Amino acid sequence: MTVQLRGRAEAVTIQWIPKYTFLERLGHWLHTATFVPLALTGMVLYFPFLRPLAQGEAGEFFRLVHRVAAVIFGLLPIVYYIFQPRRLLLHIREFLPRKEDIGWLKAAPAYYLLGKHEVMPPQGRFNAGEKLNGLVMMVTWAVFGLTGIPMWFGKGVIPPELFRWLVVFHDLAMIVAVCMFLVHLYLAVAHPLMWAGLVSMRFGVTSAEYAAEHHAKWYYGPKRAMEIWEEKKREAAHH
Amino acid sequence: MNGEKSRVNISRREFLGLSALGLGISLAGARPAVAASRAAAPDEVAILYDPVKCVGCKACQMACKRWNKLPNESTDPLGIYESPRGLSAITWNIIKLRRTDVGWHFFNYQCMHCTDAACVEVCPTGALHHDPMGFVALDRDLCNGCGYCTQFCPYGVPHLQVENALTGAAKSAKCTFCQDRLRAGIGGPSCAEVCPVGALQWGKRGELLEKARARVAELQAKGMNARIYGENEAGGLHRLSILLDEPEQYGLPSVPKTPGLARFWQRVVQPLGNVAFGAALAGILGVFLFVRRKIRMEEVR
Ligand code: HEM
Ligand code: SF4
Numbered sequence: 001m002t003v004q005l006r007g008r009a010e011a012v013t014i015q016w017i018p019k020y021t022f023l024e025r026l027g028h029w030l031h032t033a034t035f036v037p038l039a040l041t042g043m044v045l046y047f048p049f050l051r052p053l054a055q056g057e058a059g060e061f062f063r064l065v066h067r068v069a070a071v072i073f074g075l076l077p078i079v080y081y082i083f084q085p086r087r088l089l090l091h092i093r094e095f096l097p098r099k100e101d102i103g104w105l106k107a108a109p110a111y112y113l114l115g116k117h118e119v120m121p122p123q124g125r126f127n128a129g130e131k132l133n134g135l136v137m138m139v140t141w142a143v144f145g146l147t148g149i150p151m152w153f154g155k156g157v158i159p160p161e162l163f164r165w166l167v168v169f170h171d172l173a174m175i176v177a178v179c180m181f182l183v184h185l186y187l188a189v190a191h192p193l194m195w196a197g198l199v200s201m202r203f204g205v206t207s208a209e210y211a212a213e214h215h216a217k218w219y220y221g222p223k224r225a226m227e228i229w230e231e232k233k234r235e236a237a238h239h
Numbered sequence: 240m241n242g243e244k245s246r247v248n249i250s251r252r253e254f255l256g257l258s259a260l261g262l263g264i265s266l267a268g269a270r271p272a273v274a275a276s277r278a279a280a281p282d283e284v285a286i287l288y289d290p291v292k293c294v295g296c297k298a299c300q301m302a303c304k305r306w307n308k309l310p311n312e313s314t315d316p317l318g319i320y321e322s323p324r325g326l327s328a329i330t331w332n333i334i335k336l337r338r339t340d341v342g343w344h345f346f347n348y349q350c351m352h353c354t355d356a357a358c359v360e361v362c363p364t365g366a367l368h369h370d371p372m373g374f375v376a377l378d379r380d381l382c383n384g385c386g387y388c389t390q391f392c393p394y395g396v397p398h399l400q401v402e403n404a405l406t407g408a409a410k411s412a413k414c415t416f417c418q419d420r421l422r423a424g425i426g427g428p429s430c431a432e433v434c435p436v437g438a439l440q441w442g443k444r445g446e447l448l449e450k451a452r453a454r455v456a457e458l459q460a461k462g463m464n465a466r467i468y469g470e471n472e473a474g475g476l477h478r479l480s481i482l483l484d485e486p487e488q489y490g491l492p493s494v495p496k497t498p499g500l501a502r503f504w505q506r507v508v509q510p511l512g513n514v515a516f517g518a519a520l521a522g523i524l525g526v527f528l529f530v531r532r533k534i535r536m537e538e539v540r
């Protein structure tokens with residue numbers, strides 16, 4: 001698929017290639033659509049300045065919304081991977097941390113702050129930052145479930161000593177997940193280099209040129225991507 | 240962008256603004272200083288229980304039910320003097336038979352009205368709060384049924400009256416020191432008002448402590464291993480007791496531990512979380528401002 005965008009100066013031609021499946025995108029947005037209300041309704045109990053919202057019937061209502069959203073939030077990945085077992089293997093492979101992720105970390109400041117493309121080593125379909133976001137979301141999903149379910153059904157069943165620690169860990173998971181979410185949100189909607197991310201999560205496609213630049217290992221394959229990268233580095237050293 | 244100007248990408252004013260934003264969010268969650276660090280004052284109200292005087296007539300238990308309009312509770316008739324088995328959402332005051340190393344005796348259980356109250360610390364609504372008179376009040380209209388109080392109280396006092404376990408609709412319930420009576424100036428807590436032998440008395444905490452000390456000396460002179468419970472426990476309880484043995488023999492903790500964990504949660508974990516939110520938001524906004532000047536969309540492919 002090729003699209004021409006016309007600006008004042010010249011026409012830009014974008015060639016679109018597929019990046020995410022329909023179910024991947026649906027899963028992503030259902031996760032968002034439950035995570036955000038969960039965070040907001042949870043914060044009603046968390047922030048003292050939201051206390052008026054936590055009181056009486058209002059508080060009962062937000063606690064109910066939290067539970068309804070929690071059911072979808074909790075079942076979502078399970079249902080998704082039952083229907084997409086091969087994606088499970090693919091995602092595990094894509095999201096596992098690797099030694100080369102350190103290269104991303106070293107290059108990240110110059111890349112994200114100054115827009116220096118050339119310092120960033122080739123990345124897969126998910127770059128190391130996206131992998132970090134994904135891992136945090138997976139780990140906190142498990143912590144939310146493991147603490148939240150006994151907080152829901154466990155009063156009077158589990159020892160209070162245990163319950164007390166569960167609430168503390170539910171809060172810790174929330175703090176970590178919300179901070180990660182804020183960074184993710186900024187990069188997705190407001191960072192100029194990441195412009196194609198939102199497009200691909202909405203429509204499933206990305207620009208070929210963008211993919212070659214930002215996700216070279218996925219676009220060219222790991223071997224070819226490294227060759228191109230080495231070549232570029234040699235050239236730069238030459239000049 | 241040219242020369243001098245482009246070196247400074249974030250102006251001092253912006254930097255100060257961002258720092259203020261971060262600090263503001265960090266502090267937004269700060270709790271109003273709760274009473275936890277204050278000591279119980281002598282002119283606050285309290286109840287004193289003396290198990291040696293107690294004859295186990297349960298008038299207190301009945302008076303509590305009657306005044307607070309609490310329904311009967313069915314219990315299994317096992318020939319035990321205790322009925323029902325313990326405190327619940329509809330039983331806020333109970334006489335139990337305890338077997339300690341020094342023999343059988345009665346003991347009255349109700350809310351301890353702690354100065355350093357774990358329930359108040361964790362309650363997200365303010366439904367549980369310190370009444371200026373000294374006791375720990377519960378305003379049920381404000382309660383949303385989260386049940387944190389039931390899990391953090393070191394004495395297992397508050398219980399949820401559960402309407403629906405799935406939706407979580409519930410209300411907390413516990414002894415309120417007959418807050419409505421005290422606030423209306425009708426009198427003291429019904430349990431203490433009704434006690435025919437003066438085993439439960441109410442009054443100013445300072446005066447009750449004096450009485451308790453005198454009584455302990457008297458009992459010790461008779462060779463009993465008497466002591467006061469509640470003078471300093473959990474910041475000082477507003478339900479003082481005379482014990483004839485170790486607190487554990489009565490199912491009471493020698494050192495009520497929970498307030499520490501409740502405070503760790505509310506005053507360490509949550510404020511650190513707010514600092515993290517503040518830092519994240521201010522950092523992101525700073526990066527946003529910086530990047531907007533550094534990276535031009537037109538040059539991005
Ligand atoms: C499997 C998913 C989840 C379950 C089962 C769950 C369950 C619960 C339960 C039972 C409570 C206690 C309040 C009540 O009884 O209604 C609670 C509180 C809370 N939840 Fe969740 N939750 C889940 C996911 C999340 C997520 C994704 C977030 C935030 C991103 C979150 C943030 C909070 C917060 C902040 C509180 C209040 C804790 C406090 O009082 O400080 N929860 N949750
Ligand atoms: S005994 Fe429990 S319910 Fe009563 S004031 Fe102390 S912490 Fe709260």
Ligand code: SF4
Binds near residue numbers: 397
């Ligand atoms: S159940 Fe009610 S009284 Fe108890 S902590 Fe929650 S809001 Fe407060």
